[in-house]
Amino acid sequence: MERVPILKIGDILLVSIQLDMSDQTAVQLQEDLAERIVATGCHGVIIDITALDIVDSFVGRMLSTIASISKVLDAETVVVGMRPAVAITLVELGLSLNGIRTALNVERGMELIAAAHAEELDYQLDDEPDAETATP
Amino acid sequence: MTAGIDLGQPQAQSVRSDEDVVRVRQLVRAVAVASKLSLVDQTKLVTAASELARNTLVYGGGGSVEVTVVDNGRRKGVQIVFADSGPGIADLDLAMTDGYTSGGGLGLGLSGSRRLVDEFQIETSAETGTRITVTKWSR
Numbered sequence: 001m002e003r004v005p006i007l008k009i010g011d012i013l014l015v016s017i018q019l020d021m022s023d024q025t026a027v028q029l030q031e032d033l034a035e036r037i038v039a040t041g042c043h044g045v046i047i048d049i050t051a052l053d054i055v056d057s058f059v060g061r062m063l064s065t066i067a068s069i070s071k072v073l074d075a076e077t078v079v080v081g082m083r084p085a086v087a088i089t090l091v092e093l094g095l096s097l098n099g100i101r102t103a104l105n106v107e108r109g110m111e112l113i114a115a116a117h118a119e120e121l122d123y124q125l126d127d128e129p130d131a132e133t134a135t136p
Numbered sequence: 137m138t139a140g141i142d143l144g145q146p147q148a149q150s151v152r153s154d155e156d157v158v159r160v161r162q163l164v165r166a167v168a169v170a171s172k173l174s175l176v177d178q179t180k181l182v183t184a185a186s187e188l189a190r191n192t193l194v195y196g197g198g199g200s201v202e203v204t205v206v207d208n209g210r211r212k213g214v215q216i217v218f219a220d221s222g223p224g225i226a227d228l229d230l231a232m233t234d235g236y237t238s239g240g241g242l243g244l245g246l247s248g249s250r251r252l253v254d255e256f257q258i259e260t261s262a263e264t265g266t267r268i269t270v271t272k273w274s275r
Contacts, residue, residue: 022154093248
């Protein structure tokens with residue numbers, strides 16, 4: 001069985017799917033990614049599907065599952081590089097890709113993750129009790 | 137890949153494993169490209185073939201796929217037959233409903249792939265298994 005490589009770039013894990021995956025390879029990728037997110041503490045996952053000439057319901061479900069798993073592990077997933085014909089086919093197939101953020105290319109995907117992470121940090125800072133207002 | 141294909145002959149591929157589903161996709165793509173289907177139509181047909189070949193494997197317990205170039209006098213097209221000798225589909229109407237699955241899938245394989253092709257025929261029985269024929273015509 002072939003395996004899809006996972007690259008770490010700064011705070012992001014980059015997966016560029018370059019082969020016609022068997023279902024087993026897709027499931028393996030799900031597991032490998034979960035492990036790498038925990039091992040590296042990365043806050044973002046970019047899945048580049050530029051080279052995929054189809055996304056069927058199995059791969060679609062894999063993308064949704066990866067997004068859900070990484071969310072639980074405190075990482076944001078962005079799927080980038082979907083071909084127009086793939087997008088048209090996905091919609092007609094009836095696949096909604098629930099919970100998946102998309103961007104047109106890797107660069108925009110990285111911006112999206114950086115923005116999401118910054119927002120989260122702001123939120124956490126706002127959440128901390130203010131010493132001055134806490135005392136009556 | 138495309139070079140070795142004789143379009144005058146039906147192309148057969150057995151479906152016994154995950155890797156065979158990948159081979160079905162590659163075969164259908166090669167025939168669709170050679171038959172000059174548009175890029176969107178190629179994508180739709182290969183996606184439908186992937187769904188149906190997976191069904192042949194998962195629900196039919198394996199089987200075979202045959203891809204043929206067809207001509208109705210006005211247009212060329214690609215016809216694919218998926219055959220298995222599995223248990224058949226007990227309730228066809230239910231099986232064709234979006235979101236229904238008897239396995240662990242999304243329930244889009246049958247209903248979704250019917251939307252992706254121009255013609256869709258299904259024959260199924262507990263004795264003979266399931267045989268699905270789909271056709272996509274060039275525009």
